[in-house]
Amino acid sequence: MxxxxxxxxxxxxxxxxxxxxxxxxxxxxxxxxxxxxxxxxxxxxxLVADRVAAANLDPIEKKPLYHFYPGTTSFSVGTMGCNLACSFCQNYSLSFPPKQGQEVRGERFAPEQIVEAAKRYGAHSIAYTYSEPTIFFELVLPTAKLAHERGLKNVLVSNGFMSPQCLDELGPHIDAANIDLKGFTDDFYQQYCGAKLTPVKNNLKRIAKSDWWLEVTTLVIPGANDNPAELTRLAEFIAGNLGLEVPWHISRFHPTYKLMDRDSTPTKTLEMAYDIGKKAGLYYVYVGNVPGHPGNNTYCPGCNAVAIRREGFQVVKADLSKCSECGRPVHGVAMNALEDRYAG
Ligand code: SF4
Structure with a gap:
């Protein structure tokens, strides 16, 4: 403690x-x-400033971040607990036990050890992820500062429900974030997550104006947030308030934790959401959790040629800095960092 x-x-x-x-x-x-x-x-x-309950070396694409140093790896750490209470939580064995008064499990890790491990594994960045990084802020902040001193980038994978004060503190130390926009009504956030929509929208707007590279993820759940009108408002919010270049990851739900009363999201629902995103004007919309789906590729916003082809989380072909067909740049950070590796 x-x-x-x-x-x-x-x-x-x-x-x-x-x-x-x-x-x-x-x-x-x-x-x-x-x-x-x-x-x-x-x-x-x-209870979690020195506890790491999960650590893995992941492709940055798994966060998912598709436009931030593509093809690199991120040393990903998480602890237990979460400030939201999503009935569809995919990490419930980490997030829920402390909320029920149970012990916080995990190995003791100091910031120095996390940074050293990331360097030892050859990671390009450290990702604060799995459960919600906001609630292990006291570990994230010193680790992120040290990571920058040692030449590593910092990535946040978050529900976006942090306070404005927390966002102020994290600001200079984070380089990229994938933020969930889980739905687009207060009712959804209240009923399914025990939270509110407005703070997430406000934080997203602030992050979009900051130096962080931002990508957004929505898990589309049948009968909960898959209404076309709601998805349209959500996509128009990203386009109008965050930027057309902000990638939107539409992810497939599978029954889990307390939400076992419905099937996985049909592919046609995800494709409907994809079309909504494109109609809203978003340059980069992705269909996630559907192996082999063409919606996992990056298409040039100018001529619609495939700019980056992915198999799962692996980049297999890339015109990383600009489209080879029309020459239009692909938005992102250091998109050409690994261009030689994928040339041709
Ligand atoms: S306000 Fe503080 S104590 Fe309450 S859920 Fe958020 S981080 Fe936890």
């Missing part, structure tokens, strides 16, 4: 946590909604 950041003491030894947009009021000996921040005698502590 280590001292937490971003909180204020209230009357009667209660505390106000300011790390995420729940702004939990936490009484002594209670935990916040995330299950990993606890009030002890009027001070707030975190």
């Amino acid at each position: 280590q001292p937490a950041l971003l909180w204020k003491r209230q009357d009667d030894n209660a505390v106000l946590c300011q790390l995420c947009s729940h702004f939990c009021h936490i009484e002594p000996d209670e935990r916040g909604k995330c299950g990993v921040r606890v009030n002890k005698d009027g001070d707030l502590f975190t």
Whole structure:
């Protein structure tokens, strides 16, 4: 247990946590909604500042980030707990136990060890991911600072429900983010995630204006957020407020955790969402979790030629810096970093 950041003491030894947009009021000996921040005698502590519950070397495409140093690897770390309560959580064995008062599992890792491991594995970046990185902010911040000093990039894979204060603090230390936009109604966020839509939209707008490279992911769930009108509003929000060049990843739902009462998303629903994204004017829309689907490739926004062909998370052919057919640049960061590897 280590001292937490971003909180204020209230009357009667209660505390106000300011790390995420729940702004939990936490009484002594209670935990916040995330299950990993606890009030002890009027001070707030975190249970996860030195715990890593999952670590892997992943292709950056798996985050997914398709337009940020494509073809590189990212040392991906996560801990336990989450500030949201999604009934369709794909990492529920990590995210939910602390919320139920259970022990936080994981190995003790200091920022120095995470950065060293990333360097040892030849990773280009460190990804803060798996459960929600907001809630292990006290580990993310010093690790990200050290990673930059050692020449590594930092990547956040987040639900976007952090507080404005948290986003301020993370700002200079993160290089790219994939942020979930899980639906586009307050009802959906409330009913399926125990959260609110507005803070996510506000954070997305701020991130789009920042120096971070931004990509957005929506898991399309049958009967929950697959209404064409809702998807249209969501795609138009990205196009109008974040930018036409912001990639939108449409991902297939599979029954999991508490949402076992429906089938996986039909491919035709994902293709309908793809068409909605393109009609909204988005340059880069992707169909995810459907092996071999042509919607996993990058198409030139100018002439629609295949600019980057992928098999799963592997780049197999790329005109990374510009389309070989019409010469139009493909948006992104260091798209030509590995051009030699994929030439031809
Ligand atoms: S991080 Fe969010 S969910 Fe956790 S205690 Fe703070 S305000 Fe509550």
